[in-house]
Amino acid sequence: MAIFSKTCEYAIRAVLYIAHKSTLGIKVGIKDIAAGIDSPELYLAKILQDLSRKGLINSVKGPNGGFYISDTSLARPLSDIVEAVDGNALFTGCALGLKQCSAVNPCPLHNQFKAIRDQIYQVLNVNTIGTFNEELVNGILSLKK
């Protein structure tokens, strides 16, 4: 299994793609985004609808319409995307799936995975949606392949 669901992988890649275009002042259509991150177009449309409803990204319909990201959203951490799509199980759940796992009733991996979960959260919380724009413009970073 991967760390994130496929849906969440698409979501993060798409949001970073939109962010990168937004800093260039460009609104992007779903077709463009799907091609830019190599994802199924119609499935991605559903995901972006959801993110749009949740206020993480913006969209306008019609000619010259498309998706974009506001400056305030550019400053939001990646953990917001993950939480919106996959929930917070990755940050708070027990590695072995126990409902009542905690410091006083720990599963065998409780302490060691607490550290891992914290590190995952930290990485996703420190990095904002806009963090990678420059390197995306430079082509140093990849969102497809």
Place this chain on the structure above:
Amino acid sequence: MAIFSKTCEYAIRAVLYIAHKSTLGIKVGIKDIAAGIDSPELYLAKILQDLSRKGLINSVKGPNGGFYISDTSLARPLSDIVEAVDGNALFTGCALGLKQCSAVNPCPLHNQFKAIRDQIYQVLNVNTIGTFNEELVNGILSLKK
């Protein structure tokens, strides 16, 4: 999403349960294990069949039969269970699902998640199946609830 699949959560909990009973010289039946780790009995049976085929655990049929774990298997790392059930995507895969993500063609999260993947692998590799037996006997650690 959780770190491990539900199947893998059950697998780890079951193997640790069997290990703990094995050090007490007891073979355990599927019913006992399912109750001991609070999992669906028939689904767990499938999982254990698979682990048995792969040599991670042992079983004998018939009266006084059941599952047990050899001393050599007790020394195997938890990562062996995870690899057998969930594969190695967690240890080696790209966080954003890119097939060709690497140091020379990195996704935005490549470096930071490399550290996370390594830490996950390390925790699962350092801890063996037998590591927790004493605390399981003492009741300090939980495998259910």
Place this chain on the structure above:
DNA sequence: TGAACAAAAGATAAAAATGTCTTTTAATAA
């Protein structure tokens, strides 16, 4: 206004993960 465009929404489909049921095989003990 109305024609064209593009996202939103709703319905449906396919695939994968999770869970259950039934029959078979192998071991034990009477």
Place this chain on the structure above:
DNA sequence: TTATTAAAAGACATTTTTATCTTTTGTTCA
């Protein structure tokens, strides 16, 4: 050697995830 026990195996069912198709809504521009 036969009855009983318990895992193995195979088939089936359900749920969730992933993916697609169609219709609707809202926007722009001629």
